[in-house]
């Protein structure tokens with residue numbers, strides 16, 4: 239019979255005093271490692287619902303739904319599809335919109351309750367009604383742009399509203415430039431308004 243190696247013998251003796259190495263989970267909670275990629279939570283104040291995390295998700299575990307009637311964008315994280323790769327957290331535009339918790343005990347027998355979602359106000363084009371983006375997203379861009387934000391009508395308007403300015407009244411005018419320049423416009427409508435100003439169509 240081979241003699242036990244010294245290291246293994248040492249471990250066996252230590253285990254007599256320290257107890258078994260294995261944890262008693264699920265009878266007792268067993269905390270995850272510090273850098274464990276567990277359940278993902280939204281940081282409501284920091285998520286601007288820009289959709290970058292939806293684009294990089296390899297498992298189709300994130301989605302955005304725009305409700306033009308209610309003017310609401312909803313972002314959903316489907317935890318049952320998530321492979322916890324961390325791409326969405328790594329590529330979050332604001333770097334703080336979502337984060338991994340250390341929670342890993344996510345098994346359940348019901349189908350419901352795997353969704354984790356937040357909602358924020360949408361800004362729509364005032365001419366055609368198309369979605370521009372969320373108010374939070376525009377504000378985030380405007381704050382990063384600093385004084386340059388005042389060169390962009392959408393950003394200028396969002397900053398004005400943040401300061402408590404009322405909507406700019408629409409003046410009756412034959413020229414679309416005069417009446418529609420300072421509006422929330424999608425790129426297509428802004429181009430139309432500017433072309434009307436320059437070329438008259």
Ligand code: SF4
Nearest residue numbers: 285286288291330335
């Ligand atoms: S701010 Fe971050 S978490 Fe929120 S939608 Fe954009 S990329 Fe996703």
Ligand code: SF4
Nearest residue numbers: 295320321323324326
């Ligand atoms: S951790 Fe990976 S799979 Fe899960 S939502 Fe984020 S990007 Fe998608």
